Amino acid sequence: MIINGLDRDGETFEADVCIAGAGAAGLTLALHLADAGVSVILIESGGLKFAWRTHKLLDVIVNGASGGALLAGSRERFFGGTTNHWGGVCRAFDAYEFEQHPWVDHSGWPITRADLDPYYAAAAQWLGLPEVDRAFDPGALQVQSHPPLINATETAFSSVIWRRVPADRVQLGVWQRDAVARSKRLTCVVNTSVAELHTDPSGQRVVSVEGRNLDGKTLRFRARDFVLCTGAIENARLLLASDSVVPGGLGNEHDVVGRYFMSHEGRLLGFLMGNPALPVSREEALAKSELVGWATSTAARREHRLRGMMAFLHSGAPRKLDGELALGSLQRPPVAPAAVRDNDRRWSVLLNMEQSPNPQSRVTLSEMRDVLGVRKPALANMVPAEDMQSLRKSAELLALAVARSGLGRLQLADLSTPKDKVGGHQMGTTRMSSDPRQGVTNADARVHSVENLFIGGGSLFPTSGWQHPTFTIITLAIRLAHHLTKRHQGAA
Numbered sequence: 001m002i003i004n005g006l007d008r009d010g011e012t013f014e015a016d017v018c019i020a021g022a023g024a025a026g027l028t029l030a031l032h033l034a035d036a037g038v039s040v041i042l043i044e045s046g047g048l049k050f051a052w053r054t055h056k057l058l059d060v061i062v063n064g065a066s067g068g069a070l071l072a073g074s075r076e077r078f079f080g081g082t083t084n085h086w087g088g089v090c091r092a093f094d095a096y097e098f099e100q101h102p103w104v105d106h107s108g109w110p111i112t113r114a115d116l117d118p119y120y121a122a123a124a125q126w127l128g129l130p131e132v133d134r135a136f137d138p139g140a141l142q143v144q145s146h147p148p149l150i151n152a153t154e155t156a157f158s159s160v161i162w163r164r165v166p167a168d169r170v171q172l173g174v175w176q177r178d179a180v181a182r183s184k185r186l187t188c189v190v191n192t193s194v195a196e197l198h199t200d201p202s203g204q205r206v207v208s209v210e211g212r213n214l215d216g217k218t219l220r221f222r223a224r225d226f227v228l229c230t231g232a233i234e235n236a237r238l239l240l241a242s243d244s245v246v247p248g249g250l251g252n253e254h255d256v257v258g259r260y261f262m263s264h265e266g267r268l269l270g271f272l273m274g275n276p277a278l279p280v281s282r283e284e285a286l287a288k289s290e291l292v293g294w295a296t297s298t299a300a301r302r303e304h305r306l307r308g309m310m311a312f313l314h315s316g317a318p319r320k321l322d323g324e325l326a327l328g329s330l331q332r333p334p335v336a337p338a339a340v341r342d343n344d345r346r347w348s349v350l351l352n353m354e355q356s357p358n359p360q361s362r363v364t365l366s367e368m369r370d371v372l373g374v375r376k377p378a379l380a381n382m383v384p385a386e387d388m389q390s391l392r393k394s395a396e397l398l399a400l401a402v403a404r405s406g407l408g409r410l411q412l413a414d415l416s417t418p419k420d421k422v423g424g425h426q427m428g429t430t431r432m433s434s435d436p437r438q439g440v441t442n443a444d445a446r447v448h449s450v451e452n453l454f455i456g457g458g459s460l461f462p463t464s465g466w467q468h469p470t471f472t473i474i475t476l477a478i479r480l481a482h483h484l485t486k487r488h489q490g491a492a
């Protein structure tokens with residue numbers, strides 16, 4: 001059932017589980033719980049469509065002023081969340097990403113890839129993806145007559161393929177809207193923003209959540225368990241803002257909430273010049289809804305102390321080297337066939353670079369309040385200098401490997417400084433760790449110091465990997481649904 005919160009005032013809703021945020025994590029979790037027989041309330045700040053007045057609730061303070069430009073186009077605040085304009089590109093994290101890397105401070109997850117394997121498989125099935133990992137496979141692409149994307153003798157990079165979610169499932173809010181509306185166990189209240197979590201006097205148990213809307217009305221939500229799925233910045237903001245009982249905010253006894261904010265250095269790497277004889281044409285890649293490209297090998301990461309990096313051939317129109325790539329607009333632009341044919345002599349190559357976990361890169365609360373009276377978050381995104389060195393070294397290694405493989409000349413863009421915009425892959429502010437001094441949540445995604453408060457989304461990630469995050473966000477949400485279902489059946 002979907003209820004418009006603007007039509008209600010002063011009511012209390014109750015369910016087994018209460019979830020804040022109907023984006024990738026929240027919708028996945030809510031639907032899987034309801035399917036398993038658990039009653040759910042899903043609270044969504046926005047309506048069923050985009051609206052500026054709710055979008056403005058995402059404002060973040062940067063250097064004391066409204067930071068709209070820094071984060072523009074990186075998040076959405078309505079039913080379906082940022083899946084309303086994501087690219088749908090999916091790839092599972094490799095086992096290596098979960099390990100501790102001695103040259104990356106604060107790396108290592110409290111879970112392994114094997115822990116996630118069954119949930120990755122479930123996520124792939126749910127999203128309509130044929131498989132979760134894929135090396136470059138000319139046979140499957142039916143391009144056997146073409147050369148490989150990189151010579152087998154190259155050790156620094158391997159070629160990989162990313163899958164895209166089928167077009168009719170990309171926008172989770174559009175794909176799942178009818179299922180939510182029809183569900184008997186799931187009540188979704190839209191146009192209602194969670195403003196504060198209220199605990200019992202011990203501060204160790206959430207009792208209710210307060211929802212406010214832009215017409216000045218208030219709703220209350222009670223449940224046995226609560227889950228925040230509002231995105232990495234907003235998850236931290238809500239924990240910090242819930243400080244009526246616990247000074248400094250929920251889960252923040254060790255001053256970790258909001259720290260280790262990470263995003264990917266998603267940008268133009270350069271151009272592959274000279275009419276390269278590539279193994280797959282843009283049209284073939286697009287038709288198969290795949291991206292093809294390269295990822296740094298684990299051997300090279302160990303040898304050169306590198307962060308993970310992926311680079312892929314961009315199927316859109318090549319851009320100017322001196323122009324910032326226009327990633328992210330309010331509405332996702334369709335890929336026009338004309339755009340992919342406009343230049344056949346070069347391909348643009350885009351990259352995603354892992355950002356290392358850094359405790360100084362953080363979300364805090366500012367003194368300014370939004371129209372609902374909630375303190376606005378402040379963001380200091382600090383990309384460590386080692387990450388930029390790693391980026392340049394990785395780009396050089398890739399250019400050499402590509403040249404040796406006879407694919408053409410990779411003309412590199414200026415990679416001297418971090419991007420001045422934060423990308424759409426936002427992670428790390430409520431990271432998992434088995435040590436409460438190093439992380440906000442445990443391996444089950446439960447806030448260490450609050451017995452019935454859980455987190456969903458990229459804020460759980462201890463490291464950011466090079467892979468796009470959302471497939472893992474959805475996988476973790478399915479895993480959490482499994483855990484909470486057992487808990488509500490008395491088995492966990």
Ligand SMILES: Cc1cc2nc3c(=O)[nH]c(=O)nc-3n(C[C@H](O)[C@H](O)[C@H](O)COP(=O)(O)OP(=O)(O)OC[C@H]3O[C@@H](n4cnc5c(N)ncnc54)[C@H](O)[C@@H]3O)c2cc1C
Nearest residue numbers: 021023024025045077081082087088089194424457468470
């Ligand atoms: C341009 C762009 C392209 C991208 N492409 C890819 C890609 O190809 N592959 C990939 O893996 N990732 C991609 N991403 C990232 C992807 O969109 C996010 O990782 C993903 O949507 C995060 O899921 P989430 O559920 O944590 O947050 P969201 O999807 O943002 O959902 C959060 C929800 O919480 C709601 N909310 C916020 N605050 C409150 C509150 N106080 N009360 C109630 N509700 C609230 C919001 O309205 C929203 O619906 C892209 C992002 C952008 C911007």
